[in-house]
Amino acid sequence: MELEMSVVCDPGGRGRNEDAYGFWTGNACCLAVVSDGAGGHAGGDVASRLAVRVVLETLQEAPDCSARALDAALRAAHRALIAQQQAQDELAAMRATATVLAIDTARDSAVWAHVGDTRLYCFRAGAIVARTKDHSVVQKLVDAGYLAPSATRESLVRSKLFAALGHEVDLPVTLQETPFSLVAGDAFLLCTDGFWEYVDEAVMIESLARAASPAAWLEAMTADVVRRGGREQDNYSALAIFCRAPA
Numbered sequence: 698m699e700l701e702m703s704v705v706c707d708p709g710g711r712g713r714n715e716d717a718y719g720f721w722t723g724n725a726c727c728l729a730v731v732s733d734g735a736g737g738h739a740g741g742d743v744a745s746r747l748a749v750r751v752v753l754e755t756l757q758e759a760p761d762c763s764a765r766a767l768d769a770a771l772r773a774a775h776r777a778l779i780a781q782q783q784a785q786d787e788l789a790a791m792r793a794t795a796t797v798l799a800i801d802t803a804r805d806s807a808v809w810a811h812v813g814d815t816r817l818y819c820f821r822a823g824a825i826v827a828r829t830k831d832h833s834v835v836q837k838l839v840d841a842g843y844l845a846p847s848a849t850r851e852s853l854v855r856s857k858l859f860a861a862l863g864h865e866v867d868l869p870v871t872l873q874e875t876p877f878s879l880v881a882g883d884a885f886l887l888c889t890d891g892f893w894e895y896v897d898e899a900v901m902i903e904s905l906a907r908a909a910s911p912a913a914w915l916e917a918m919t920a921d922v923v924r925r926g927g928r929e930q931d932n933y934s935a936l937a938i939f940c941r942a943p944a
Contacts, residue, residue, distance in 0.1 A: 698805045698879060700727055701939045703911035705919055709891060709930035715741030716889050716934035719749040724760045725803035731936050733815050733889040736791030744793035748774040748862050752797055762801035764872040767810035771795060771870050778863035792861040796887050806876035813861050816893055818886040820905055825898060832860035850894050881942035891931035895922045911937035
């Protein structure tokens with residue numbers, strides 16, 4: 698499997714970008730992570746960058762495309778954020794979401810893990826075949842039948858999370874534990890809420906069908922984010938990966 702990747706990371710209408718991303722490839726393992734920070738002042742950007750750095754450093758020490766490795770990396774980032782909170786009073790409230798993807802290019806399989814509402818989508822043959830479920834209040838309302846899935850983007854409590862890196866409770870990491878078999882033509886999208894809030898799934902699929910590259914796909918979707926987000930648009934980030942057959 699050969700991979701092609703593209704990224705967009707923009708502050709939107711805000712003065713500070715609290716999103717961060719990173720990727721690394723080695724030993725037939727491709728790693729990608731996207732994070733969205735929160736905490737006010739300098740806390741959000743510190744949190745997301747620290748989360749990305751620790752996740753990638755942890756995985757690089759012993760490259761392993763397994764759910765167990767991703768879980769350990771996210772928990773290492775969680776501990777790093779808490780240590781930083783305790784070391785600097787001004788960072789005591791910082792938190793971060795994170796989604797990490799590992800693709801085994803030798804076995805043509807993928808695993809992923811997440812905390813919070815930074816999402817991962819996998820597309821195949823014009824349909825979404827996998828999507829992470831947000832650790833959010835609004836997702837709990839959907840699961841309980843009190844809110845229609847189509848109403849999540851308009852909900853007044855959409856941004857309320859019950860899990861994040863740096864939140865001092867048991868960390869509920871959600872894992873894709875069984876390796877997900879890939880085929881040529883599959884596409885992944887990792888994106889923060891500032892991105893997916895303004896691009897619904899139908900638009901993702903339609904724009905993917907017209908895109909010859911991940912950069913073109915992101916460009917088409919970003920146009921929707923900018924058009925719909927307005928002057929107060931939150932930071933938005935997305936990382937796209939196309940899985941292609943070897944040349």
